[in-house]
Amino acid sequence: MARTESDVEMADDATGGAEQNGSTGDEFRKQRLRLLPNSTETAASFAFDKEDHTLGNALRYIIMKNPDVEFCGYSIPHPSEAVMNLRIQTYDDVNVFEVLRKGLEDLSDLCDVVEDKFVAARDEYAASQPGGEAS
Amino acid sequence: MEGRFPPSNPWAPLTAEELEARKVVNVNAETVTNTAATDIPGHWGPEQDDSWNLGRFRDNLRIDFHQNKPHDAAFSLVGVDASIANAFRRILIAEIPTLAIEEVFMFNNTSIIQDEVLAHRLGLIPLTGGEKGLKWLRSFRKPPPKDDFAAQAAHNDDGEPSTASDFNTVVLGLKVECRWATEALDGRDGKKLAKEGETDPNVRYVNSNVYARDFKFMPQGQQETQFAGEDAIKPVNPDILIAKLRPGQKIELQCHCIKGVGMDHAKFSPVATASYRLLPQINITSPILGAEAKKFARCFPKGVIGLEPSDESDPNSEPKAVVKDPMKDTVSRECLRHDEFKGKVKLGRVRDHFIFSVESTGQLRSDELFLDSVRLLKAKAERFKKHLSELEEGR
Numbered sequence: 001m002a003r004t005e006s007d008v009e010m011a012d013d014a015t016g017g018a019e020q021n022g023s024t025g026d027e028f029r030k031q032r033l034r035l036l037p038n039s040t041e042t043a044a045s046f047a048f049d050k051e052d053h054t055l056g057n058a059l060r061y062i063i064m065k066n067p068d069v070e071f072c073g074y075s076i077p078h079p080s081e082a083v084m085n086l087r088i089q090t091y092d093d094v095n096v097f098e099v100l101r102k103g104l105e106d107l108s109d110l111c112d113v114v115e116d117k118f119v120a121a122r123d124e125y126a127a128s129q130p131g132g133e134a135s
Numbered sequence: 136m137e138g139r140f141p142p143s144n145p146w147a148p149l150t151a152e153e154l155e156a157r158k159v160v161n162v163n164a165e166t167v168t169n170t171a172a173t174d175i176p177g178h179w180g181p182e183q184d185d186s187w188n189l190g191r192f193r194d195n196l197r198i199d200f201h202q203n204k205p206h207d208a209a210f211s212l213v214g215v216d217a218s219i220a221n222a223f224r225r226i227l228i229a230e231i232p233t234l235a236i237e238e239v240f241m242f243n244n245t246s247i248i249q250d251e252v253l254a255h256r257l258g259l260i261p262l263t264g265g266e267k268g269l270k271w272l273r274s275f276r277k278p279p280p281k282d283d284f285a286a287q288a289a290h291n292d293d294g295e296p297s298t299a300s301d302f303n304t305v306v307l308g309l310k311v312e313c314r315w316a317t318e319a320l321d322g323r324d325g326k327k328l329a330k331e332g333e334t335d336p337n338v339r340y341v342n343s344n345v346y347a348r349d350f351k352f353m354p355q356g357q358q359e360t361q362f363a364g365e366d367a368i369k370p371v372n373p374d375i376l377i378a379k380l381r382p383g384q385k386i387e388l389q390c391h392c393i394k395g396v397g398m399d400h401a402k403f404s405p406v407a408t409a410s411y412r413l414l415p416q417i418n419i420t421s422p423i424l425g426a427e428a429k430k431f432a433r434c435f436p437k438g439v440i441g442l443e444p445s446d447e448s449d450p451n452s453e454p455k456a457v458v459k460d461p462m463k464d465t466v467s468r469e470c471l472r473h474d475e476f477k478g479k480v481k482l483g484r485v486r487d488h489f490i491f492s493v494e495s496t497g498q499l500r501s502d503e504l505f506l507d508s509v510r511l512l513k514a515k516a517e518r519f520k521k522h523l524s525e526l527e528e529g530r
Contacts, residue, residue, distance in 0.1 A: 034524035048519065054225040055515050061218040065187035067176040101523055104516045106187050110219065111513035113189065113507060114212075117198050121210065122502050125200035 036085065043089040045098040051084040052076060059086060062110070063103040068094040138146045146180035159416060159483040164471040172216055172486060173355030206382045208501035211414070212489045220411055226508040227409035229397040232274050233498050233525075234262050234305060234368070236402075238391035245384045246345075253378060257309075257390060260347050260375055261496040264305075265366025268358070269498065275303040275393035305368050305392040308351045313342045313380030336381075344379055348373030353389075368392070371497030405504055407494040414488035415464040418481040419456060427475055428456035434470035439463050463489065 007111040036045040048055065056074035063086075071089040088096045149157070161168045176185045195214040202209040212220060239254040246253070278296035279286035297407075299302055316325030316339060325339040336343040347370035354362055362368055377388060397404030417439070423431045424445055432440040441459035446452035466484065470476050495501040 026220050031522055031525055033519055033526050035526060051515075052225075054222045054230070054512075055519075057218040057341050058222040058512065059516075061216050062187060062260050064381075065185070067186045097523065097527055101520060104520045104523065106189070108516040108520070109189050110192065110518070111509050113196060114198075114215070115509045115513075117193075117196055117208075118502075118506060118509065121198035121200055123205060125203055 045087045048084040050082045056084045062106045146182050148182045158486050160486050162482040205500045206495050208493045210491050214487050222512055223508045224409050226405050226511050231405045231507050232394045232396050233403050233405045234392050234394050236390040237393045240389045243385050246378050246380050246386055248378045260436040261371040263371045263498045264362050264368040268366055269359035271361050273303045286442055300357050306353040307390040308353050310387045311342050311345045311349050312385040313382050315382050316341050345377040347375035408501040409493045411491045413484035415461045415466045416483040417458045417461050421479045423456040425453045428454050431456045437462050492494050
């Protein structure tokens, strides 16, 4: 079974992306973020393709945690379309793009912390069990 | 916690007590109140700092394991918002890729179970194999059905469909034929035994049951090394009954297994269940003593409420109800139905204490699955950070 060119490309993409599991293959290449019409620097709506409540609600929460944000909400306009809309409005002259970027960075940092703590807690538990590894 | 009117400064930061109180969802006799999280900047005025702070998050986050078996992990995740915990749960169920049978090629099926029903049954069998090999496998992009134009349109801007290859398709074979047991081959004559009144199909026939263990892994290309020996792809449970046969009936087929996600089909979901509940809180506001204490303890599952002497120095004093292990409580609210406990107890749930239960189907370990879900959420965030930069550059 020979690897075709596109197969190799796909495999490479996946290793760089959704960690080794390679969940989403070459979805990295395609732009999945759109800016909806009538958006300004301080009030904008973004459309996330192929995203749902999983990212929508988590991102909404973390962006709301930003004191520069006046409003943040998300919606899924229609259940049979895999699109999630995110609305951000900021105070003063704060740029929505920066707010969204900070939100994504905060979410990423949060995951790192959870991962570290989870591994530590698991190892500690394994050590505390009489049998050593998983009970 | 609904209203807050400190006399001097209405915008004063929350006191320690108020911070504790806003963490609790009140479970009352007929209602549930204080359900929404309020740790949002501005909600409690400008003096209360609720902004995102990674250091503070790290200090407040706590994870305690209760159980860590490969097929069943239970742990507490304390100090995160429901939206984050729910994201992990949703990813566990629907977005972590796993291997399952997707394509079934029937060469011969003379059993009473129809091709399509059999194929569906096969798809639902959980598979497992070497962890390293499973990580090495890539997901397979299936072309949409020929008659589904909407799916085709969506697929077109999605990239090329995959071609079956050793790094994205695993082949399993199944070839079983049922026959009468014979003296020569099996040491018993099934037909003779049947005449004598034997009714047990296991004695009369050979291969009357087709089990998941009858699958034969047929490694392709590099799979020979990736899934060598113990790491071969096999069903998690060898005793899953696939079909029943009678002499002369035959099943011969080949399966192509691919990596997919739970949102496409439940067979790809790596977990049987992934759920969380909030830690129950029982607050005894004024002492419950004597016979009442015993009745109070009976309102809860065993082990939740304990009885202790009300006077510590005197072990023979009247027993007093104390909360021993709220984790075991089911929040049945039974205690709120009895008048004698009125005003003496408050029930609630701790808003940021999630008791997770992750039950893997067996392909990956439960604790690894949760880690995968955390990494996947991070990957999502990182991906959209990239997309955001591209969007700003006007691409």
